[in-house]
Amino acid sequence: MTLWTAIVLACAATYLTKLAGYAVPARWLQNPRMARVAGAITVALLSALTVMNTFAAGTALVLDARLAALGLAALALWLRLPFLLVVVLGAAAAGLVRWWG
Secondary structure (H helix, E strand, O other): OOHHHHHHHHHHHHHHHHHHHHHOOHHHHOOHHHHHHHHHHHHHHHHHHHHHHHHEEOOEEOOOHHHHHHHHHHHHHHOOOOHHHHHHHHHHHHHHHHHHO
16 A cells, blocks of 8 residues: 555545534434533543653653653643643753753
């Protein structure tokens, strides 16, 4: 399979998945339980992506500057600091930990 074949197949799969959403009955979408499940799935997927990008490098567990950046960013979010400041603090934490070795 060539790269372009894979890209076209991925595009088609994405389009068909989104198109299938129109086949869901409206009464299912108006159900409060469905709204809770959709919100929980979103949070779970984003959490899983964050954990994988923070603690994994290939198949190995890695504890490096990303952990410090995530910790400081989480603290800044908990303190309800502005998002731009959260990003700057996280980047600064990662930079300092890498600089210190």
